[in-house]
Amino acid sequence: NAGVTQTPKFQVLKTGQSMTLQCAQDMNHNSMYWYRQDPGMGLRLIYYSASEGTTDKGEVPNGYNVSRLNKREFSLRLESAAPSQTSVYFCASSEEGRGELFFGEGSRLTVL
Amino acid sequence: AQSVTQPDIHITVSEGASLELRCNYSYGATPYLFWYVQSPGQGLQLLLKYFSGDTLVQGIKGFEAEFKRSQSSFNLRKPSVHWSDAAEYFCAVGASGSARQLTFGSGTQLTVLP
Numbered sequence: 238n239a240g241v242t243q244t245p246k247f248q249v250l251k252t253g254q255s256m257t258l259q260c261a262q263d264m265n266h267n268s269m270y271w272y273r274q275d276p277g278m279g280l281r282l283i284y285y286s287a288s289e290g291t292t293d294k295g296e297v298p299n300g301y302n303v304s305r306l307n308k309r310e311f312s313l314r315l316e317s318a319a320p321s322q323t324s325v326y327f328c329a330s331s332e333e334g335r336g337e338l339f340f341g342e343g344s345r346l347t348v349l
Numbered sequence: 350a351q352s353v354t355q356p357d358i359h360i361t362v363s364e365g366a367s368l369e370l371r372c373n374y375s376y377g378a379t380p381y382l383f384w385y386v387q388s389p390g391q392g393l394q395l396l397l398k399y400f401s402g403d404t405l406v407q408g409i410k411g412f413e414a415e416f417k418r419s420q421s422s423f424n425l426r427k428p429s430v431h432w433s434d435a436a437e438y439f440c441a442v443g444a445s446g447s448a449r450q451l452t453f454g455s456g457t458q459l460t461v462l463p
Contacts, residue, residue, distance in 0.1 A: 285449055335448075337383075337398065338393070342392050
């Protein structure tokens with residue numbers, strides 16, 4: 238039972254470098270999300286996708302772009318990484334209206 | 350705008366003791382309320398949720414929570430804590446059943462002493 242799979246689990250970048258976080262879910266959910274988790278701040282929504290081909294900004298979208306490649310996959314891209322983007326990133330999916338989010342194990346990103 | 354407060358950053362209890370984690374929310378209408386647990390190195394997992402109906406909600410792993418509208422609270426309880434319950438716990442509030450509209454609290458870290 239894979240659920241939500243994120244890669245990579247760890248990444249170190251230098252300021253200005255770019256990278257893409259990959260996420261895939263096998264639960265046939267329409268909705269997918271990217272969150273960042275910072276100490277003492279809970280989870281904050283970066284972007285979400287209600288269905289294949291649609292994406293919308295969340296609370297903290299600046300500095301990020303997303304692609305909903307198909308129903309299974311939702312990627313998060315940092316075009317020019319900044320130290321403020323050092324965080325743990327979580328991908329999640331849900332069946333709309335049910336309220337329950339299913340999370341991946343997280344990707345820890347450090348920007349030097 | 351909705352908000353949620355978890356007043357306790359860190360709680361320590363002994364194994365076998367009872368547990369109560371506090372959650373206070375701010376929302377103008379009837380909220381949708383959730384508790385999630387995050388074990389070390391893992392993503393969050395849903396413990397329980399309240400949408401409507403009975404204000405005492407049972408969840409997984411022996412947890413329960415009670416919705417008290419008059420106190421704007423949704424506290425999480427467990428009668429006897431096990432060492433495996435050591436984790437971080439997040440309360441979340443939403444305007445509907447849509448996960449898109451969830452606001453998470455800052456979390457409470459639970460340490461369990463042997």
